[in-house]
Amino acid sequence: MEQVKAEKIRNTLKQTREKRKHQVPRVYQVKLQNLSARDRETLDSLFLEAKWLYNYVIADIENRLTPDVWKLKEVEVKTPEGFEKREIKQLSSQMRQGIVERIRRNLTSLKKAKEKGIKVGKLSFKSEVRSIPLKQYGITYKISKDKNRVKIQGIGKKFRVLGLHQIPEDAELAEAHLIKKPSGYYLHIVCYLPKEKVMREIKEKQVNQPIGIDLGVKHQLTLSNGEKISWYIPETKRLIRLQKSLSRKKKGSRNYWKTKQLIRREWEYINNKRKDVQNKAVSHLKRFSFIAIQDDSIKSWKEGYFGKQIQNTGIGGIIARLRTLATLIPVFFVDRYEPTTQTCSFCGHKQKISLSERTFKCQNCGREIDRDVNSARNILKTVLERLADPLKSALPVDCGEVKPVEWALSLR
Structure with a gap:
């Protein structure tokens, strides 16, 4: 009886896995x-x-x-x-x-x-x-x-x-x-x-245009078509006031736990606002036929000079949401070490550019362009070149740079 029951469970799980596809x-x-x-x-x-x-x-x-x-x-x-x-x-x-x-x-x-x-x-x-x-x-x-x-x-x-x-x-x-x-x-x-049904609903609202995305601190999302999306949701004045009040309470007392509960509720309110902005940004990006984005290390940004800005925007959640979105529409990730900021999107010339320079001035062709828009265009260009190569296009979307031997293995 136990073997029959176990076999029935295995068959049910197999059918469920096939249905979930x-x-x-x-x-x-x-x-x-x-x-x-x-x-x-x-x-x-x-x-x-x-x-x-x-x-x-x-x-x-x-x-x-x-x-x-x-x-x-x-x-x-x-x-x-x-x-x-x-x-x-x-x-x-x-x-x-x-x-x-x-x-x-x-x-x-x-x-x-x-x-x-x-x-x-x-x-x-x-x-x-x-x-x-x-x-x-x-x-x-x-x-x-x-x-x-x-x-x-x-x-x-x-x-x-x-x-x-x-x-x-x-x-x-x-x-x-x-x-x-x-x-x-x-x-x-x-x-x-x-x-x-879900794919049909997405395609009804889509435009036949690929987009490249550059992540940043001042402008959270810069698109290759020149569009910039920015948001900043800092800690509220009420939260600061509650934290000061908590520091004056006796630890473990009833008023201490009551104030702590109010602080938790205020944090929930702030996080809900940040998630709402992320939902609206991802909903806007779903309109494009496919998305190209650089796999930046947001964690190292936060541990560096931009901790407060990264925390108050929650930009890291955008990358996580796009990885989930990749099951419905094409989302391609460019390696984080790709020099997209230092490359001219018009002629391909590479040159050094400091963080304070917000305009990319090409020393080869003389073109001037916003550095974030230039980076977004290079990200899109890199993905399009990968798709044009039959060996590279067979690789996973977030594989980054690989060697010719790995290209052959992935194609096989």
Whole structure:
């Protein structure tokens, strides 16, 4: 019986993988509404038990990370008086399985980073868990779109939610995550949409024009057509005032935690504004037939002289979003060491140019052009040359510079 059941699961997973090749994942956020004090207490206990289980397992991974660890009903918790046993009541079996799988994924990520030569430590204890995986739609959570209600496994009450209208009718619901934020409790629902439909919607708004993008500090995005996109979202005055107030509070007191919660909520507001700008910028870039961008090291920019500017714009999120977008429209990445700023986009002459010079004056042909626009045009030119070469065009989009032997292997 067990072999038949295992074979059935394998076949189902295989069919699902084949189906996912023709679908596009989307995540929709809905907020839990009209929560009473008892509801908040129930949800808080859910996240508290998730923290207990997570910390209990990573305290002794070699002995506790077993196939049946999710069946635990009781764990040891460290308190100021010593270790005490706490019972897990609210967390359902599939929630516990999701938390254990998260630990395994984290360990796998650390192993891969270590193999690449990156210095890594070990998994650290969490003071607070803010995300609980809900593995399967229909079991760990259920949705009633007509009544705007969500049922979460292990909780008797159905919660009223805001935002279900944004989920399309033809969307296939998959896993979800129960998220705790300073502004409330949210459900992030993963849905799969037909790839053909999404591609058709994108192509209806597209213009038949390729674009090159140069990332910068003063102007966050400079396009090869001369268009410049800039934004700057600094820390609010209210956040500065709250941080000053926190420094005067007694650490650990009730007013201290109350002020800290207000600071978290203000940070959430600022990050939401930055994400909103990123969404609008990426939505504008999706209009072009394909995108070429240089794979700059934004992290080194932040660690250098431009830490505050990079933090207040969140420009690094643009590259991450474009890598995700590459599954729908062509996105090509140019190697970060390509001298796009030092090359004339008209004649190809290379010359040194300092950071203070904002206009590129070619010493060969005498042309003058904005240095960022010149760089964006060179990025686009580099990608077009790669696509014209049958060997180079067979390479992955973000492969960078490679040797002739690697070209031949990729073509083969």
